[in-house]
Amino acid sequence: MRFIRRNLLAVVAILVLIYLFIPIAVVAILSFNKPSGKFNISWTQFSTDAWTNLCGVPGVCSSFVTSIQIGIIATIVATALGTMIAFALVRYRFRGRSTTNLLIFLPMATPEVVLGSSLLALFLNLRFPLGQWTVVIAHIMFIISFVVVTVKARLQGLDPRLEEAARDLYANPRSTFRYVTLPLVAPGIAGAALLGFSLSFDDFIISYFNAGTLVTFPIFIWGAAQRGIPVQVNALATLVFVIALLIVLGSQVVNYRRRRKLVST
Amino acid sequence: MAGAVRQVEDLHLLNLTKKFADVAAVDDLTLTIPAGSFFALLGASGCGKTTTLRRVAGLEDPTAGAIKIGARDITDLRAFQRPVNTVFQSYALFPHLDIFENVAFGLRRRGIKDVKTPVNQMLELVELSAMARRKPTQLSGGQQQRVAVARALINEPDVLLLDEPLGALDLKLRRQMQIELKRIQHEVGTTFVHVTHDQEEAMTMADTVAIMNAGRIEQMGNPAAIYELPKTVFVANFLGQSNLITGTAQGRTGDDILVSAHGRTYVVPAARSTAGGDSMIVGVRPEKMTVLDAVDGHRAPDAHNKVLGRVTDVSYAGVSTQYQVRTPWDQELTVFEQNVIVGDRCSVGDEVLLHWSPEHTFGLDGVQDVHAGASPELVDLEAAASALESRGA
Numbered sequence: 001m002r003f004i005r006r007n008l009l010a011v012v013a014i015l016v017l018i019y020l021f022i023p024i025a026v027v028a029i030l031s032f033n034k035p036s037g038k039f040n041i042s043w044t045q046f047s048t049d050a051w052t053n054l055c056g057v058p059g060v061c062s063s064f065v066t067s068i069q070i071g072i073i074a075t076i077v078a079t080a081l082g083t084m085i086a087f088a089l090v091r092y093r094f095r096g097r098s099t100t101n102l103l104i105f106l107p108m109a110t111p112e113v114v115l116g117s118s119l120l121a122l123f124l125n126l127r128f129p130l131g132q133w134t135v136v137i138a139h140i141m142f143i144i145s146f147v148v149v150t151v152k153a154r155l156q157g158l159d160p161r162l163e164e165a166a167r168d169l170y171a172n173p174r175s176t177f178r179y180v181t182l183p184l185v186a187p188g189i190a191g192a193a194l195l196g197f198s199l200s201f202d203d204f205i206i207s208y209f210n211a212g213t214l215v216t217f218p219i220f221i222w223g224a225a226q227r228g229i230p231v232q233v234n235a236l237a238t239l240v241f242v243i244a245l246l247i248v249l250g251s252q253v254v255n256y257r258r259r260r261k262l263v264s265t
Numbered sequence: 266m267a268g269a270v271r272q273v274e275d276l277h278l279l280n281l282t283k284k285f286a287d288v289a290a291v292d293d294l295t296l297t298i299p300a301g302s303f304f305a306l307l308g309a310s311g312c313g314k315t316t317t318l319r320r321v322a323g324l325e326d327p328t329a330g331a332i333k334i335g336a337r338d339i340t341d342l343r344a345f346q347r348p349v350n351t352v353f354q355s356y357a358l359f360p361h362l363d364i365f366e367n368v369a370f371g372l373r374r375r376g377i378k379d380v381k382t383p384v385n386q387m388l389e390l391v392e393l394s395a396m397a398r399r400k401p402t403q404l405s406g407g408q409q410q411r412v413a414v415a416r417a418l419i420n421e422p423d424v425l426l427l428d429e430p431l432g433a434l435d436l437k438l439r440r441q442m443q444i445e446l447k448r449i450q451h452e453v454g455t456t457f458v459h460v461t462h463d464q465e466e467a468m469t470m471a472d473t474v475a476i477m478n479a480g481r482i483e484q485m486g487n488p489a490a491i492y493e494l495p496k497t498v499f500v501a502n503f504l505g506q507s508n509l510i511t512g513t514a515q516g517r518t519g520d521d522i523l524v525s526a527h528g529r530t531y532v533v534p535a536a537r538s539t540a541g542g543d544s545m546i547v548g549v550r551p552e553k554m555t556v557l558d559a560v561d562g563h564r565a566p567d568a569h570n571k572v573l574g575r576v577t578d579v580s581y582a583g584v585s586t587q588y589q590v591r592t593p594w595d596q597e598l599t600v601f602e603q604n605v606i607v608g609d610r611c612s613v614g615d616e617v618l619l620h621w622s623p624e625h626t627f628g629l630d631g632v633q634d635v636h637a638g639a640s641p642e643l644v645d646l647e648a649a650a651s652a653l654e655s656r657g658a
C-alpha cells in the first residue's frame with residue numbers, strides 16, 4: 001500500500017501508457033498471425049507470410065502508395081501556403097486580418113462529415129472530376145489550418161529583438177529572414193509538416209466523399225473490413241508505426257548528442 | 266585592432282523627435298556626442314532613452330530630425346546600412362547560433378570571408394575564447410553580456426550603443442562589468458553611448474553625462490560639473506539630492522545675487538545661477554552644509570548662508586551621519602555630515618543652525634516644481650511627515 005501511495009504518479013502513468021499501447025501491440029502481434037478464417041482476430045499460428053509478401057493482397061500496396069503520394073503533395077503545398085499565411089497574420093496589419101484569423105479556425109471546428117460532403121457538392125457543381133486531385137485539394141484545405149496555427153504560435157513566441165539585432169548587424173531583410181527568422185521558425189514548420197502528413201495519411205471521411213473511384217489506404221481498409229482484413233494491413237500499419245517511432249527517436253538522439261557535445265567542449 | 270586608436274567622429278543628433286500616436290517619446294532633442302568618449306544618457310524609466318538609441322540605430326521609423334556622424338548624414342540609411350551597432354537591453358543573442366557564429370554574424374553579412382582571426386581576437390578581448398562553441402543559453406548573464414558587446418564591437422562601428430547593458434546583472438557583477446566596459450572602451454577607442462537609469466553607474470563610468478527628462482536633455486557635461494552646479498530643479502533632484510529653498514531675488518552686490526526667503530537673505534554667486542526672473546530657488550547639496558547646535562550659532566562664518574531648524578531624524582551610517590532638519594516654514598532639509606567631529610552629535614529635537622558657503626550655493630529659476638526629478642518615495646515621505654505634523658499640532 002505504502003509503495004503504491006508513494007509511486008502513485010508513476011503507476012498511473014504506466015497504466016495510461018499500457019492503455020495507449022495495447023491496441024498498437026495487438027495490431028503488431030497479429031501481423032505475425034496466420035488466421036484460420038477470413039478474420040484476423042484470434043491467434044492461431046506464428047507466420048511471417050504477411051511480412052515477406054507485403055503486397056500479396058491486391059490493392060494493399062497501391063492504396064498505400066496513393067495515400068503517401070497524396071500526403072506528400074498535400075503537405076508540401078499546405079505547409080508552404082500555411083507558413084506564408086502565418087507570417088502575414090503575425091507580421092502585417094491589414095484589413096480583414098481578424099476575419100482571416102477566424103476563418104482559419106473554421107475547417108478545424110467544422111465536423112469532417114460536413115466538410116467532406118460540402119466539398120463534394122462543390123466539386124460536382126464545378127463538374128471537377130473526382131479522384132486524386134480532389135482528395136489532394138480537400139486535404140490541403142484542412143491541413144492549412146493546422147499549419148497556420150502551429151507556425152503562428154512559433155512566430156508569436158519569436159523575440160522581435162532578434163530580427164532587430166540581425167538588422168543592426170548588417171543583415172538586409174532577405175538575410176535576416178534566411179539566417180535568423182527561418183532557422184528559428186523551422187522547428188515549428190517541420191512540426192506542422194509532420195502533423196499535416198499524418199492528418200492527410202490518416203484521413204478517411206473527407207477522402208471518402210471526394211475520392212470517386214480512387215482508393216486510399218484508409219478507404220482500402222474500410223472496404224476490406226467488410227470481407228475480412230488481410231494480415232498485410234497489420235504489417236503495413238506496424239511498419240508505419242515503426243517508421244514514425246524511428247523518426248521521433250532519431251531526432252531525440254540527435255538532440256541529445258548535440259547537447260552532450262556542447263557540454264563537453 | 267586592440268590598442269589601435271581609430272579615427273572616430275562626433276555623433277550629432279539634430280532636433281530629433283519621435284512620436285508614438287501623437288505622444289512624443291523623444292522631443293526635439295539636439296545633442297552632440299564627442300568622438301571617442303564614453304557618453305552616458307541618464308534618465309528615469311520611460312523618459313525616451315531607448316527610443317533615442319533606436320533612432321540612432323535606425324530601428325525606429327523617424328518622425329523628424331537628423332542624425333549625423335561627422336559630416337555624414339545617416340538619417341535616411343536603413344539599420345543594416347548604418348556604421349552603428351547596438352548592445353540590446355536583453356542582449357538578443359541568436360539562440361540557434363553558437364558564440365563564435367554570434368560574434369561572426371556581422372562580418373559574414375558584410376561578405377567578409379576570413380572571420381576566424383577577428384572573431385578569436387574579439388573573444389579574447391572579452392575573455393570568452395573557451396566558450397566559442399557554446400550556445401548562448403549555456404552562458405551566465407555576465408558572459409552573455411560580454412558576447413553581446415563582442416558581437417557589436419567586432420564590426421568596428423563608429424558608435425557603439427548600449428541600452429542598459431548591465432540592468433539584468435546583480436550588483437557585484439554589475440560593478441565588475443562597469444570596470445570591464447571601461448577597459449574595453451579604452452582599448453578600442455570607439456564612441457560608447459551608454460544608456461542607464463542608474464546615476465551612480467553614469468557618474469562612475471562616463472566622461473560626459475546627459476540627463477534626460479521627458480524626451481529632452483536637461484543638462485549635459487562632466488559628471489562632477491553637473492553635480493556641483495545643476496542647472497534645473499530636475500537635475501538637482503535626480504542626480505544626487507538637493508535642498509531647495511524658494512525665494513525672491515532682491516538685487517545684487519558685486520558678483521552675488523541676494524535672495525530673500527522666509528525672513529533670511531541668501532547669497533548666490535551670479536555665475537552659479539540660471540534664474541531668469543525675480544522668483545528664485547536657492548539650492549545646496551546636503552554634504553555642503555554644516556550642522557551647529559543653535560547655541561553655538563555665532564561660530565558660523567558671517568559670510569555663510571544660514572537656516573535655523575529643528576532636528577527630526579538622525580541616522581548614523583559609519584562614514585557619515587544623515588540629519589533631517591525641519592525649518593520654521595515646515596520644509597524638510599537633509600544634511601550629510603562626515604563623522605569627523607569629536608564629542609556629542611546633535612540629536613532629535615535639537616534646535617540647530619545649518620550653514621554653508623555661498624560658493625556651494627546654486628540658483629535655479631523659481632518657476633519650477635521643487636519636487637521635479639526627486640525620487641517619488643522622498644516626496645511621499647515628506648508629504649506624509651508634514652501631514653502627521655499638522656495633525657499633531
Ligand SMILES: Nc1ncnc2c1ncn2[C@@H]1O[C@H](COP(=O)(O)OP(=O)(O)O)[C@@H](O)[C@H]1O
Pocket residue numbers: 285289290308309310311312313314315316317
Ligand atoms: N513602440 C512603442 N509604442 C508606443 N509607445 C512607446 C513605444 N516605445 C516606447 N513608447 C513610449 O515612449 C516613451 C519612452 O520609452 P523608452 O524610450 O522605452 O524609455 P526608456 O528607455 O527611457 O525607459 C514611454 O512613455 C513609452 O511608453
Ligand SMILES: [Mg+2]
Pocket residue numbers: 311314315316429
Ligand atoms: Mg529603455
